[in-house]
Amino acid sequence: SDEIVELLRGADLVLGNFETTLGTKGYPAPKTVVLRSTSSILEDLRKMNVRAVGLANNHSTDFGYEGLFETMELLDRAGIRYSGAGRDLAEALRPAILTFGELKVALLACASDMLDHAVATERSPGLAPLRVDVQISYEARKHQEYVSPYPNIFTRVDEDDLKNLLIVIQKVKKEVDLIVVSIHWGLSLQPMVLEYQTDVAHRLIDHGADVIMGHGPHVVHGMEMYERRPIFYSLSNFILHESKDAL
Numbered sequence: 001s002d003e004i005v006e007l008l009r010g011a012d013l014v015l016g017n018f019e020t021t022l023g024t025k026g027y028p029a030p031k032t033v034v035l036r037s038t039s040s041i042l043e044d045l046r047k048m049n050v051r052a053v054g055l056a057n058n059h060s061t062d063f064g065y066e067g068l069f070e071t072m073e074l075l076d077r078a079g080i081r082y083s084g085a086g087r088d089l090a091e092a093l094r095p096a097i098l099t100f101g102e103l104k105v106a107l108l109a110c111a112s113d114m115l116d117h118a119v120a121t122e123r124s125p126g127l128a129p130l131r132v133d134v135q136i137s138y139e140a141r142k143h144q145e146y147v148s149p150y151p152n153i154f155t156r157v158d159e160d161d162l163k164n165l166l167i168v169i170q171k172v173k174k175e176v177d178l179i180v181v182s183i184h185w186g187l188s189l190q191p192m193v194l195e196y197q198t199d200v201a202h203r204l205i206d207h208g209a210d211v212i213m214g215h216g217p218h219v220v221h222g223m224e225m226y227e228r229r230p231i232f233y234s235l236s237n238f239i240l241h242e243s244k245d246a247l
Helices: 002-009 041-047 064-078 138-143 159-172 195-206
Strands: 014-017 050-054 081-083 096-100 103-111 132-136 153-157 178-184 211-215 223-226 229-232
Touching (some): 014 178, 041 050, 041 064, 050 103, 081 096, 081 103, 159 178, 195 229
Parallel strands (some): 050 081, 178 211
Antiparallel strands (some): 096 103, 132 153, 223 229
16 A cells, blocks of 8 residues: 555665566476566565565575576666575575665575575575474374474474574674574464474574564464564565565
């Protein structure tokens, strides 16, 4: 609505998770849902004062590396910064640095929900990973009851992926005033926060992160103040057009 646009335009800094691809290059990935938006959406983002977005999510490679690279190029042309994707792991882990007033802010994006081929490595392109092993018990699957992370759901985060993020946070902390970590994680429509999410969020803050911006489950989860810093475990969807466009 016009009221929301005006609210965003009056904000000092607007960040988001960009969960689609742009352009015409590449071929659809072998998955049930693939997302692609027209480049006109960039003008909408600029009208809403969006200055940087996270590209680490399960739809950024819906049209392969070609589609990912074209999306990055179009965002560059529009003057919208991004984090979470790159031509190798180092670039994917590189935060977007922004300034407003006298403050310098870093946006660092990562994802636990992506196809294996989408994970960036030292020699291949892709997304900044925070991989998580999720095992759902037979009883939970049978009754579709995700009532508690114990004992129905077992999770284990990839310590190497987490270590890479912590190293970047500690390094960039010397250069900026505020670090926002955008994380695409969790299970679709999960009704509660999983054990690893709390642990990971706390560890990120302990190493220098200031805001945790979680998304992925398509539902709103609770927030937590930890060490006087906010953790938004799941912000749900802001704009989700069932046709092709998603943010």
